[in-house]
Amino acid sequence: MRHVVVGSTHFSMFILKAIREADPQGIIYTVERSPEVAEIMSRQVSGKPVHGLLTEQSTLENAGIRIADTFFALTDSDALNANLVELSKKVYSVPLTISIANNPKNVDLLYKSGSDYVLSPVDYVTGEVKALLSIDKPSRFSLPQNIGMDFIVMRPVNSIEAIDSIFSFISKERDVKDVMVTSATNGSIKKIEELAKGDFLVIAVRKTSSKELLESLEEILKKSSGGSKK
Template identity: 25%
Template sequence: MYIIIAGIGRIGYTLGKSLSERYDVVLIDINKKICDKVAKEIDALVINGDCTKTKTLEDAGIDDADIYIAVTGKDEVNLISCLLAKKYYGVEKTISRISEIEYKDIFERLGVDIVISPELIAAHYIEKLIERPGVLDLTIIGRGEAEIIELIIPEDSEVANKKIKELKKPEDYLIIAVYEGNNLKIPSGETVLKPGDRVLVLVKKDKSEIIRRMFRGEK
């Protein structure tokens, strides 16, 4: 897969470093000093240029790109470059960061495939943690239809000392990992859940409160 990332701020740098381990990645930034620094740190092609210019995009190999990601600090730059990638060069998937939440609908209407607001994601994350006392960690996946929650099983939990296959309503959730101390196990139906175990549970959003209470022994 060939991925172009425009903007080498914190998000662009982290994303580029991670994706470059698995895919062909090109990074673009208008700041030459940043480009020179990152070129020594990440195994990817780094281009110093303006991502709203066709020459820069072509130098980055836009004709071969499968995904174009714009995460500069300017919404207008992200929008223009995504539209160029999508409408002019035919890139299959475009992803844009936005700073102003109210722009989300506009970006989507204009054809940007995925629009992400770090501020909105953070706000939703904090809100969920407030609403889920006892949850160690939570990840929202898909379009919000499901969540991955992390819990520690207490002594009085109704799931304690039971095999996974003995638990009720398995269609509403899936136990995807069990930690016994620092040891990670991919569970099966025969796995016994013991007090003190830390578990990761994939759960439908509308059932998350019920499942949380079931695992934590709350009425």
């Protein structure tokens, strides 16, 4: 396969190495304004360096974009990434366009610009932190848009009394596709009826319904908490 990678953010080198591992025989073009940076990037993955203005068609064509299988927009500017994926998709019809969202608020912008897949490192990190600290409060762990699913995660401690109400509610929700319980100590999967205080309750739900489900669970917990105080 032929891969065109534009930009040199902190994540670019990791992504380049991932491309090489996934496609050992692939041709990787690394594109940057600076010839030195393009050379450094390409050297790490036995690629082909190209330098020039990133949105210039001549620069991209020197990187073989007309016959590219994938295009990666990895600059530190989401606006520039949006311009790049729009160019790669609408002008050159690259089959698979991938961009990075430096600000998670720009994920939708990048999809609308033509990105088939958006990498959002900040979303992944904040999602993990919320999941780790989600004691008695459900949090949404957003998965990539193309997967079409999200996780709702919580660790019931003081809210353990509300679990029956939660299970009763989600059992009626068609968009809930799976429910798991994992041990907080070693991550092992447990039977649902073995849920103990502090364990992780993980709910897999369709992305289109995850926000609504999260709000419903918060309301159940709120009512349970209010009732326990009386």
